[in-house]
Amino acid sequence: xxxxxxxxxxxxxxxxxxxxxxxxxxxxxxxxxxxxxxxxxxxxxxxxxxxxxxxxxxxxxxxxxxxxxxxxxxxxxxxxxxxxxxxxxxxxxxxxxxxxxxxxxxxxxxxxxxxxxxxxxxxxxxxxxxxxxxxxxxxxxxxxxxxxxxxxxxxxxxxxxxxxxxxxxxxxxxxxxxxxxxxxxxxxxxxxxxxxxxxxxxxxxxxxxxxxxxxxxxxxxxxxxxxxxxxxxxxxxxxxxxxxxxxxxxxxxxxxxxxxxxxxxxxxxxxxxxxxxxxxxxxxxxxxxxxxxxxxxxxxxxxxxxxxxxx
Amino acid sequence: xxxxxxxxxxxxxxxxxxxxxxxxxxxxxxxxxxxxxxxxxxxxxxxxxxxxxxxxxxxxxxxxxxxxxxxxxxxxxxxxxxxxxxxxxxxxxxxxxxxxxxxxxxxxxxxxxxxxxxxxxxxxxxxxxxxxxxxxxxxxxxxxxxxxxxxxxxxxxxxxxxxxxxxxxxxxxxxxxxxxxxxxxxxxxxxxxxxxxxxxxxxxxxxxxxxxxxxxxxxxxxxxxxxxxxxxxxxxxxxxxxxxxxxxxxxxxxxxxxxxxxxxxxxxxxxxxxxxxxxxxxxxxxxxxxxx
Numbered sequence: 001x002x003x004x005x006x007x008x009x010x011x012x013x014x015x016x017x018x019x020x021x022x023x024x025x026x027x028x029x030x031x032x033x034x035x036x037x038x039x040x041x042x043x044x045x046x047x048x049x050x051x052x053x054x055x056x057x058x059x060x061x062x063x064x065x066x067x068x069x070x071x072x073x074x075x076x077x078x079x080x081x082x083x084x085x086x087x088x089x090x091x092x093x094x095x096x097x098x099x100x101x102x103x104x105x106x107x108x109x110x111x112x113x114x115x116x117x118x119x120x121x122x123x124x125x126x127x128x129x130x131x132x133x134x135x136x137x138x139x140x141x142x143x144x145x146x147x148x149x150x151x152x153x154x155x156x157x158x159x160x161x162x163x164x165x166x167x168x169x170x171x172x173x174x175x176x177x178x179x180x181x182x183x184x185x186x187x188x189x190x191x192x193x194x195x196x197x198x199x200x201x202x203x204x205x206x207x208x209x210x211x212x213x214x215x216x217x218x219x220x221x222x223x224x225x226x227x228x229x230x231x232x233x234x235x236x237x238x239x240x241x242x243x244x245x246x247x248x249x250x251x252x253x254x255x256x257x258x259x260x261x262x263x264x265x266x267x268x269x270x271x272x273x274x275x276x277x278x279x280x281x282x283x284x285x286x287x288x289x290x291x292x293x294x295x296x297x298x299x300x301x302x303x304x305x306x307x308x309x310x311x
Numbered sequence: 312x313x314x315x316x317x318x319x320x321x322x323x324x325x326x327x328x329x330x331x332x333x334x335x336x337x338x339x340x341x342x343x344x345x346x347x348x349x350x351x352x353x354x355x356x357x358x359x360x361x362x363x364x365x366x367x368x369x370x371x372x373x374x375x376x377x378x379x380x381x382x383x384x385x386x387x388x389x390x391x392x393x394x395x396x397x398x399x400x401x402x403x404x405x406x407x408x409x410x411x412x413x414x415x416x417x418x419x420x421x422x423x424x425x426x427x428x429x430x431x432x433x434x435x436x437x438x439x440x441x442x443x444x445x446x447x448x449x450x451x452x453x454x455x456x457x458x459x460x461x462x463x464x465x466x467x468x469x470x471x472x473x474x475x476x477x478x479x480x481x482x483x484x485x486x487x488x489x490x491x492x493x494x495x496x497x498x499x500x501x502x503x504x505x506x507x508x509x510x511x512x513x514x515x516x517x518x519x520x521x522x523x524x525x526x527x528x529x530x531x532x533x534x535x536x537x538x539x540x541x542x543x544x545x546x547x548x549x550x551x552x553x554x555x556x557x558x559x560x561x562x563x564x565x566x567x568x569x570x571x572x573x574x575x576x577x578x579x580x581x582x583x584x585x586x587x588x589x590x591x592x593x594x595x596x597x598x599x600x601x602x603x
Binding site (some may be wrong): 034044046133155189241 | 357414425477483
């Protein structure tokens with residue numbers, strides 16, 4: 001048996017060697033012709049910009065385009081900049097708020113929608129609709145909802161005797177206000193992912209628990225939620241990733257204000273590059289962001305692989 | 312299927328009195344939530360029918376006293392919304408088309424033609440999934456201002472969006488998986504008949520993968536339609552801009568009620584797509600959640 005194994009192994013190895021020596025060039029040329037468009041667009045619009053972000057972060061770049069090597073100077077300037085810690089701190093606060101406001105919601109709603117015996121499709125659609133609306137358009141509507149005078153939110157709260165608030169101008173309310181918009185706009189997709197996961201949950205588990213006398217809430221607590229843990233972890237990391245890239249909402253709605261309270265790393269990068277024309281400094285910020293996002297992405301991939309191998 | 316056709320609560324339980332009560336409470340809570348979530352869309356709809364002063368009146372108005380449906384036609388004509396929709400369709404349609412061409416070609420090569428070093432190319436593509444484009448948006452913009460070697464600028468040119476949009480590692484990886492599952496015997500038989508790679512690709516691979524391509528195309532369409540920053544940077548000329556960019560500039564100086572009616576009109580195509588193509592979008596999202 002063992003002899004046979006080694007025999008086939010060596011045979012396999014030698015055939016690999018032979019194949020390696022003889023690359024069929026005609027076939028390779030064809031293979032690369034098919035790959036060529038992809039290599040060109042990835043090269044021009046991903047690999048080259050990524051590389052030049054790293055290079056630019058060590059350079060000082062004048063408006064005309066000529067650049068001088070300045071070593072770590074951009075990074076030193078970045079760390080000295082008070083808006084650096086401010087942006088990342090804001091980002092962290094946004095992330096925590098989005099977890100508090102928006103993490104449990106899709107889980108609860110998807111479990112609820114999954115129980116429905118009628119109109120499931122309609123409910124799913126209504127919850128998913130905001131996901132499809134472009135950011136500019138829903139921001140116009142939300143700006144009106146939050147408007148200090150005549151805004152529907154203040155009018156609604158006035159029914160309970162609550163004073164009108166300057167939602168987007170007050171440092172204390174602006175972050176939750178933006179996270180509410182983000183949650184509204186994005187949670188539909190998350191809900192669909194949970195719903196898809198719930199589809200695969202075997203009904204026999206519920207039946208067994210029911211026979212053992214577990215109440216519906218106990219069933220959710222001990223069967224549904226543990227079953228969703230892998231998905232939850234994945235979506236938690238994904239949520240951190242997307243909040244770390246927050247840009248359009250503060251850019252259009254608050255311009256980073258009031259008092260830099262909604263300044264995010266990406267918004268800072270945008271300003272360094274396009275308002276101050278300091279591409280070197282902006283690149284140093286970008287490289288920092290890349291490291292941060294890549295770290296989270298790697299965690300995500302690890303979790304995703306683990307999740308797949310469990311199944 | 313009948314054994315899995317239940318959730319937390321079984322059919323027998325749901326027929327009992329407390330079971331029914333529980334079900335109605337659940338339906339009630341979900342309905343309230345759905346109304347809350349639907350409200351901004353409704354608000355754009357009614358807000359668009361108010362006259363300019365009514366919108367600012369204190370108190371809650373969920374329906375205007377004199378609905379002005381003409382606001383919709385006014386905003387469409389005044390802001391030239393159809394032109395912007397057309398721009399959006401050209402930008403997004405072109406982006407989706409090029410993305411599908413580039414991705415299917417690359418996926419076919421990676422799945423079937425064993426290019427030397429294909430593994431490294433695939434790794435390079437995977438990197439773009441790990442690092443979102445927002446992190447290198449500035450050098451990307453500079454590249455579009457002056458394409459290396461060619462020395463041409465793609466600013467104020469739809470090519471400046473179509474080309475970056477045509478790159479999707481996600482689509483390539485999903486298609487590659489799919490192409491690898493197509494039985495090899497079929498392709499070998501065709502090859503013996505004398506078909507070359509291009510005929511194989513056009514006559515066998517593409518027709519066999521129509522449904523997955525449709526799913527990926529719709530997913531790309533929805534995502535590209537929502538994109539803001541790249542079109543905002545690339546298209547500075549107002550008459551080229553898609554509705555998602557142009558509407559913001561217009562809104563800065565226009566009456567609120569017309570803003571709302573324009574917003575509502577702009578919401579309609581994505582909502583329409585969602586209703587008609589719901590099945591495809593769902594499939595796309597479930598592929599996405601598995602792939603990561």
